[in-house]
Amino acid sequence: MTLVPEVAPTRVERRKARTRAALVEAAQQIYAETGGSDVSIQQITERADVGFGSFYNHFASKTELFDVAVAEILEEHAAWLTELTAQEQDPAAVFATSMRLTGRLVRTRPLMAQVLMNSRFSLLGAGAGHAPHALADITRAAEAGRFTVDDPVLALACTAGCLLAAMSLGSLDGADLDAVVDGATGNVLRMFGVAEDEVRALTALPLPSEDVQAGRA
Template identity: 50%
Template sequence: MPAPRSDSAEPATRTERRKALTRRKLIDAARRILAGDTHSTASIQDITDAADVGFGSFYNHFSSKAELFETAVSEVLEELGQLLDELSTTVDDPAVAFAQSLRLATRHGISLPETAQVLVRHGMAYIDADAGLAPRALRDIEAGVASGRFLVRDTRLALATTAGALLAVLHLSLTHPDAVTDATCDEAAEQLLRMLGVPPEEAHEIATAPLPALDQG
């Protein structure tokens, strides 16, 4: 899978900056196309037109449409994963960390419909990826099991169930936006905590606790 976006180092030369800008435009165009679910019929010409870059520049960055779209989805997931990491640095209880990340992830997706569209349409293929949300959720689940907070025999199955719930809430937010609120996100987290073995009253308390502010960027 292509590496997710990294902004840790700025390109040093004008040529490198121009190449980085072209790559950025292609990925942004791919994210819009993915959100609109036209990726299966979009040609490379369609992509470069949407990105407002020359056709020939495409192959300077990607070998195929599939590689570009994989990069775009991976980037969406990794961006959200990094954001959740930053907000969870002071959380010691894995049950709280798990619920907080899930509640924030659903809120973030709901507030950005284009991101929600990408995740709903393409996120299922990434539920066991090595980057993005999957390894972070698995980390929290395994930490919960190790500490005795979660009663789970198969952590991968718990991860798959969590991913399915997240995508289902995001799907519902797109099809019935008026029916999905912050309380919906919290109830989903509460139900998943109970599935993982947290007692009902404690699950409710954790899932309705105040959240840190989520910077939409």
């Protein structure tokens, strides 16, 4: 067996990676702001502050860039939730904490929240982004006898619906985002047949500090 030695990226490789990252970030910002990809490649490269010609070194089309941009931020979100709930043994607690943390993104990571809200239900059927992780949480909790769920895919859709509705409602002026998100989490737990005292306990579990949630610590 030959070990391939790790080679430090060259300057050209580092520059290419920076250009790609700038394009992805610009696309994420545009998607968060407008919910669409209805801009020119010129506008994207200007926002990314890279040369127009460099676009096609990285992406075959605007559609490919936006698909990658949305998928990457949702994967990042999923990985972050997995990390923050890694110590939790109870699958019902993993589910409830993940939903409460996701709703709070409106305050802690507004760009990510806006991408989630704009992606709406487009990913439900695609098995992409955060959906498979959430589905696995629901299935694990059902298998452990913590949730009563007939149809896990529909359960996931209703969870996403309640979460996005809570994020919208919690974004309104004067709304108490945390209360709305925790209330919606409680509603979903009730939907899954969780008893009232358990609903109260699961929606009151301690969360990581705001700094940790916002990725500042």
